[in-house]
Amino acid sequence: MTIPATGPVRRSRDVPLLVERARAGDPRAVARLITLVESGDEVLPQVAAALAPYAGHAQVVGLTGSPGVGKSTTTNELVRALRARGHRVGVLAIDPSSPFTGGAILGDRVRMQDHATDPGVYIRSMSSRGHLGGLSAATPQAVRVLEGAGCDVVLVETVGVGQAEVEVASLADTTLVLLAPGMGDAIQAVKAGILEIADVFVVNKADRDGVDATVRDIQGMIALGERAPGEWRPQVVRAIAARAEGIDDIAAAIDKHRDWLERHDELRRRREARAAAEIEAIALGTLRNRIGSLRDGTQLATLAAQVAKGATDPYAAADELVAQLGS
Amino acid sequence: MTIPATGPVRRSRDVPLLVERARAGDPRAVARLITLVESGDEVLPQVAAALAPYAGHAQVVGLTGSPGVGKSTTTNELVRALRARGHRVGVLAIDPSSPFTGGAILGDRVRMQDHATDPGVYIRSMSSRGHLGGLSAATPQAVRVLEGAGCDVVLVETVGVGQAEVEVASLADTTLVLLAPGMGDAIQAVKAGILEIADVFVVNKADRDGVDATVRDIQGMIALGERAPGEWRPQVVRAIAARAEGIDDIAAAIDKHRDWLERHDELRRRREARAAAEIEAIALGTLRNRIGSLRDGTQLATLAAQVAKGATDPYAAADELVAQLGS
Known part of the structure; x- marks a missing residue:
């Protein structure tokens, strides 16, 4: 279900009702709350207070990667797989460069078509531009709105440019980094410090030439990293999202990481650091x-x-x- | 004269003596003061207090442009021209990506050779990396050190990537933007908002093909901008810095802009905004x-x-x- 942009709520007495309606699954209420978050509205502290009890209920999965690696397609297929498991799913597509707030970007319009009529899916595009603190300021609040609305999983998708990819990792429980063969991404990944933030590498477009070399490069980099015993070792998964291939492997890697987080008390640690x-x-x-x-x-x-x-x-x-x- | 990097001063009782020696033109004292500024040393407030009376004595000229347009060469020739007019000159070469602080970068080593023995020139490389607030936090203090040391002109050179070029404009009285033909810079300039910050455009490497098109593009963009009567209209100057051609034209454009600043009380306004x-x-x-x-x-x-x-x-x-x- 796509959440349209709406005008801000000005009267603080509207907040409890809005949160109640969002809790009941009303997509328009969810939309208005995210608009409040985006606009840094003065009723925001009240919204946050009303949503606080529902914090921590959803698994937050970050997806990042350079333009053209297939983030939207992968997100689309992941949503389908998560729905098949009975999860309610929220998607926040963050476009750091977009001057438009609240509107669906083209990728969403395309992606939306698969889930537009599904009441178990919320999709929303957000711009981090103009926000002091960028992603880190507005996105956690938007995640809370989706948690409050009953989402079990929230996917946060960002274009991997500049700081956005590092920021998405700081707010996600599990971070997926998408690459594609032949884009020189593996080398750039080291430069940009992506190796430190990726819990799962997805090598998408795995039917392309050079996929073996890309996988080998990433695994080589992972092997070079020093890890304490028991520490998470980033997974590498191949996928062809456009043909819905490898999506279950991605979901399995996310589950595996989630298990590891919980077993090592790392989920609590990450969430406290995020807070x-x-x-x-x-x-x-x-x-x-x-x-x-x-x-x-x-x-x-x-x-x-x-x-x-x-x-x-x-x-x-x-x-x-x-x-x-x-x- | 190149200013070497030195260790920080730890005792605050050293500060008055250091400032006194810098005032007397001791390059080692100047170097130590800039090191204090770079390291965010705890005696910095004391340094700032000691330097305050000398604030505003120098004209601060910012130079920015993409890698490869000839910033170092142009700076080198500008220093020569300013020295010929009897000015004391300070140069701060800011490298936003350099992890090295206080050391001379290669460009300086090359450039230095012309001025290394001239006691009327201070040259220093600074890194803005790791500085909270980047350029905007450390550079104004370094400018004050050079003003205190008696510089009439301080050139601040930054690589035109990311925010650095906008920041340099915020601390300069006059901002030069260097371009070269055939680099697609004119179009990028609009995108990056450079048009708003440039007081003087220098089209360097003017012996290259495409120089006329580049100059025409810039002048077209300038013509499109709306200006109130009396407002500064950015100048476009051609130069071949490697052959020392056009340098006097650049110096003349700087002087012209300085006159305009003073005539319109804009110098005071800019400096107060900067403060x-x-x-x-x-x-x-x-x-x-x-x-x-x-x-x-x-x-x-x-x-x-x-x-x-x-x-x-x-x-x-x-x-x-x-x-x-x-x-």
Whole structure:
């Protein structure tokens, strides 16, 4: 089911009703809550408070990879496989470069067609652009909305450019990195630090030339990594998502990783680390806003003029600014 | 004169003497002060206070452009031209990707040879990597050191990748954007928002094929921009830096822009905006450090565990964290 973008909710008294309706599976309520999250609405703390009891119920799976490796197709097939197992599934497609918020991107429109009428699937595109803190600020809240709406699994799909892929790993229980043969991805993966974040490598388009070399390269890199006994060793799975081949292997690798997480108390550890990062990001956002409100006033302008003409130095001025935050 | 990297100064009683020696033109003192700035040393506020009276004495010129357009060569020739006019010149070469701090990069070693024995030139490579706030945090302080050392002009050279080029504009009085024919730069310039930051476009390697098309493209883009009466219209200058051709034209365009800045009170406005950004960055850094010290303690861990198990929500936890900053 595709969740359309909707206008923000302005009245905080609407929040409990909205959360109740989202809990009952109303896709429009889910959509409005994610819109609130995206827009950084002032009722957001209230939304978060109402959703807190449902935190941690879903398995969060991150998918990342360069453009063209087949992320949308793989997500589509994974959703199908998870539905066949009886799971409710949420999909957040994060497009870091998109200036559009709340609207479906083309990939979704195509992908949607398979699941548009399925009430057990929520699909939503989000833009991280313009968000202070990017992915890390808005996405955990959107995940909470989908958890609140009863999703057992939330797939978070990001284009693997810049920081997005590292950020997706920081909020996922399990991170899939998609590659395709002949794209030079294996080498780039090392550079970008992807090896550290991938729990499962999916070599998609495995009917292409060079697939053996790509798999060998990745396995070589994995073999080079040092691991303590019992530590997770990244899995490598071949798939041809466009023909729905290898999807069960991906699902099995996700399950295996989930088991490992639970056996080693790693799930709790990851989620606490994620919560800590989220709290920090929100706290910094609050402080940044307070500084911003000083900027709009005359205090910062006065201090800046003094620094510019050499009457004081920027550290002394910053101390004064910080002191004013508390008053 | 190349400034070598040196170890940090640990005792704050050394600071007044160091600043005094830098004022007297001792390159080793200048080097040590910039090392302090780079390392975010704890005596930095003291250094800033000692340097404050000399703020605003130098003209800060930013140079940016893609790899291979000839930034180092152009900087080298510009230094020569400025020296011929009797200016003391500082050069900060910022390499956002370099993991090395304080050391000369290859480009400098080559470039240095022309000015290595000239006591009127300070050249220093800096890495912005690992610096919270990147360029915007450390570079203004390094500029202040060079101003304190009596430089009339400080050239700040950055590789035009990612955010660096936008940041260099925010700290420069005048920003030069270097392009070369046939690199598709003109089109990319629009995408990356370079048009908004460039005060002067330098089309280097002007003996190459396609130079006319490149100049025409840029001028077309400039013509499309809307400008209020009296507003600065970016200049386009052709140069062949490797043959020292067009350098006087670049210097003349810089002078022209400087005149415009002063005539329109824009120099004061830019410097106050820069000081405001610097104060904000330092203030945020202070607050981030305070949050970090809470992270090392048990407070954040306790809050994160509560959020992870749904006992509270991240906004309430962040409020608690912020409240603890004040106590």
